Amino acid sequence: MPSVRDLRDRIRSLKNTQQITKAMKQVAAAKIRRAEALQKQSRPYADAIGAMLRDLIANVGSIDHPFMKGGRGGAPGGVILMTADKGLAGSFNSNLIRAAEIHARENADLAWYAIGIKARNALRRQSRETLQFWPLAQGVMFDSAQELAHRVTDDFTEGRISSITLVSPKLVNMMTQRPEVRQIVPIAAEQTEKKPAQGSVEFEPSPEFVLGRLLPKYLEFTLYSAMLETNASFYAAQLVAMNNATDNAKKLIDENTVEMNKARQAAITKEILEIVGGAEALAG
């Protein structure tokens, strides 16, 4: 049986851990509000660019843009793996990495892009070649998204990769984040279903030219909003993980306190017995 002092030390250490997890929980709760606000701010842009794209596609006869056609055969498929920069968020990062691994098992020839330090490290551990890496830092997220979009666009149009697939978390709600694997280029036909043109829209200089400008922008924005979602999902996962950790620490503290009280009581009883025994021996 551990001594009273051992138990007291253990409780103290547990309390310290609990304090840390509680602080991290509060930080995550604050950061998730910021992440959600950023997501909300980007929504009008998403709606507007989506509407413009639909208008354009309805008005263009034949869509002759590399993004709408299959990539060159023989080139590896490009995969963008998005994770957080940090851990301590339960199985958040490992779920994403596992989703990427499953995708890799089904598709032999792949080239990788990493967003988030955890993604880069995982790819390095699996000794997969990473073409380029960006951290998921909140301040420069839009710049990173633009750089990433330029890089994958160049690689795609020059035939170094044949498609672009994105592995990123989907924030279902605060408690659930699910990894999602989706192909973003070439753009799938059903995403751009034609609807009858609404009257005559004038394009300057031509619908094809504007579409050629809009599609890369759309890709840029898709990647940016995926990064925002990764960021928000990470903090949501961390909030849950830290909440559980705080609860578990509390449970352990309670158990150990009961144990310590028992040990202390046993020590006192033993001492009294010794004194009584000693006194009786003297009297006898």
Place this chain on the structure above:
Amino acid sequence: MANAVPFTLITPLSVKFDGQAELVIAVGTEGEVGILPSHAPYLTALRPGLLRANVQESGTTRRLELACSEGFLQALPGKITILADAALAPDEVDIAQARADLAAAQDEQKAAGGDLAAHARAQVKIDFANARLAVAGV
């Protein structure tokens, strides 16, 4: 008071302007375009440049000037929408940063040589830096 039309200027980071405009002048890839209310449906790509608009605010007309990066303009009879990567008001421009960006982009363009795509990319940066300096009144 002149006719006005709902006008929104949206960047991925925020909605920069949402209100009524009498006139919007933007720099399209084919040159400057001025849009008045009741314009026929129209969609164009924008080059980085100075975006000017006469907007109505609490009963008076105000001149809005912003340095706009690449984007798109969509005009409908009852609505004008501009999408841009960034749009900066005069007090949001960091002049030293804009000057540094301009110099860097000019060097980049010189280094591009015969690479037309790199040349064009550098030109976009030069235009945006110039627009920022212009809007800040430098």
